[in-house]
Amino acid sequence: MYAQLVDTGVKRVKGLDEMSPEERNFQEKIDAEIKIEPKNWMPDAYRRTLIRQMSQHAHSEIVGMLPEKNWLTRAPNFKRKLQLLAKIQDEAGHGLYLYSAMETLGADRDEEVAKLHSGEVKYSSIFNYPTQNWADMGTVGWLVDGAAIVNQVVLQRTSYGPYSRAMIRICKEESFHQRQGYQILLHMMRNGTEEQKAMVQDSINRLWWPALMMFGPHDSDSPNSAQSMQWKIKRMSNDDLRQRFIDQTIPQLELLGCTVPDPDLKWNEERGHYDFGEIDWSEFYAVLKGNGPCNRDRLRTRRNAIENGAWVREAARKHAEKHNKANAA
Amino acid sequence: MSDWTLFEVFVRSKHGLNHKHVGSVHAADAAMALENARELYTRRSEGVSIWVVPSKQITASSPDEKEPLFDPADDKVYRHATFYDLPKEVGHM
Numbered sequence: 303m304y305a306q307l308v309d310t311g312v313k314r315v316k317g318l319d320e321m322s323p324e325e326r327n328f329q330e331k332i333d334a335e336i337k338i339e340p341k342n343w344m345p346d347a348y349r350r351t352l353i354r355q356m357s358q359h360a361h362s363e364i365v366g367m368l369p370e371k372n373w374l375t376r377a378p379n380f381k382r383k384l385q386l387l388a389k390i391q392d393e394a395g396h397g398l399y400l401y402s403a404m405e406t407l408g409a410d411r412d413e414e415v416a417k418l419h420s421g422e423v424k425y426s427s428i429f430n431y432p433t434q435n436w437a438d439m440g441t442v443g444w445l446v447d448g449a450a451i452v453n454q455v456v457l458q459r460t461s462y463g464p465y466s467r468a469m470i471r472i473c474k475e476e477s478f479h480q481r482q483g484y485q486i487l488l489h490m491m492r493n494g495t496e497e498q499k500a501m502v503q504d505s506i507n508r509l510w511w512p513a514l515m516m517f518g519p520h521d522s523d524s525p526n527s528a529q530s531m532q533w534k535i536k537r538m539s540n541d542d543l544r545q546r547f548i549d550q551t552i553p554q555l556e557l558l559g560c561t562v563p564d565p566d567l568k569w570n571e572e573r574g575h576y577d578f579g580e581i582d583w584s585e586f587y588a589v590l591k592g593n594g595p596c597n598r599d600r601l602r603t604r605r606n607a608i609e610n611g612a613w614v615r616e617a618a619r620k621h622a623e624k625h626n627k628a629n630a631a
Numbered sequence: 632m633s634d635w636t637l638f639e640v641f642v643r644s645k646h647g648l649n650h651k652h653v654g655s656v657h658a659a660d661a662a663m664a665l666e667n668a669r670e671l672y673t674r675r676s677e678g679v680s681i682w683v684v685p686s687k688q689i690t691a692s693s694p695d696e697k698e699p700l701f702d703p704a705d706d707k708v709y710r711h712a713t714f715y716d717l718p719k720e721v722g723h724m
Contacts, residue, residue: 391670
């Protein structure tokens with residue numbers, strides 16, 4: 303869901319009896335929950351799909367810093383500013399863990415970043431929405447990081463060793479993000495003015511549906527899922543993950559004393575889950591295509607960061623060369 | 632960034648424990664690799680000591696050699712303390 307609609311390039315999932323000996327050996331390892339490591343044989347499509355999925359995931363962490371950066375200089379006090387800084391630094395770290403893990407598949411980081419900049423590879427649709435008030439920092443931590451956790455907890459058991467290990471590290475750190483976000487909202491709801499409380503509700507109203515879209519299209523519209531599930535680089539379906547997220551989030555919403563903008567949301571005793579309304583998929587696909595409120599701005603900011611930082615990288619290289627020469631002499 | 636060196640990072644979590652591989656960083660030189668590793672892998676007091684090693688300096692065993700390298704140890708149960716049955720009177724040994 304930090305990686306949505308990852309194309310496997312595979313038309314039909316093969317059965318064990320249709321596979322070459324190498325493929326079968328590989329699939330049997332996966333079936334036995336044995337991790338695939340960088341030097342092990344793997345099908346090209348598995349490698350390509352993983353690079354795609356992990357680069358999307360990494361790009362999402364990196365672009366995900368931008369909506370939060372917006373409030374860094376406007377945090378209400380120094381404590382909140384420090385917390386937000388720490389969270390943003392974590393996101394940079396998560397992006398780097400994932401880029402390193404991706405590089406173990408032979409992918410080149412610069413090339414993958416170039417694909418992000420050209421629009422060839424996406425990042426999560428959620429980061430194309432603006433953060434308009436301080437409560438958004440709370441809602442992003444609570445809902446966006448919360449949705450990310452639901453997905454990433456499952457990905458800790460992904461079949462590719464380096465990806466799995468990166469996920470384990472990331473999950474440890476994410477729970478701080480979600481708690482700090484929820485606490486921002488709870489503090490505003492319990493100690494805030496009427497205006498501040500309205501700000502919280504406004505923020506949830508705007509971000510609720512985009513947060514649910516993070517899990518990607520319905521299973522029935524998710525043609526790549528079957529192959530990704532067989533490879534265990536996806537371990538639970540989009541709809542199941544979304545349901546799990548909603549089920550665990552609604553009690554927290556009620557504790558806040560807020561609502562979500564969905565008249566169809568209600569507990570279904572029979573199913574043991576919350577029922578909820580239909581997502582506006584035309585919005586989801588429009589954002590994915592590049593037409594969300596902030597798509598162009600996000601990409602421009604990323605490109606500028608890389609281009610305007612070129613001289614720093616160049617200076618670091620020259621500095622290293624000079625010192626290497628001095629040491630050799 | 633591809634013209635920078637890839638370093639593998641090892642962190643010692645507490646005094647007395649071995650350094651353990653935690654991941655990798657790109658850097659222009661070793662000093663920068665140490666700084667980057669500090670920011671990336673020890674933001675929450677995960678370590679008391681860091682090593683960085685250029686990735687290309689590491690020689691690794693290949694997965695194809697797994698059997699010849701490691702299987703011979705599988706049938707040497709007598710290398711483990713639990714192999715040796717001793718009477719209860721001996722007590723904890």
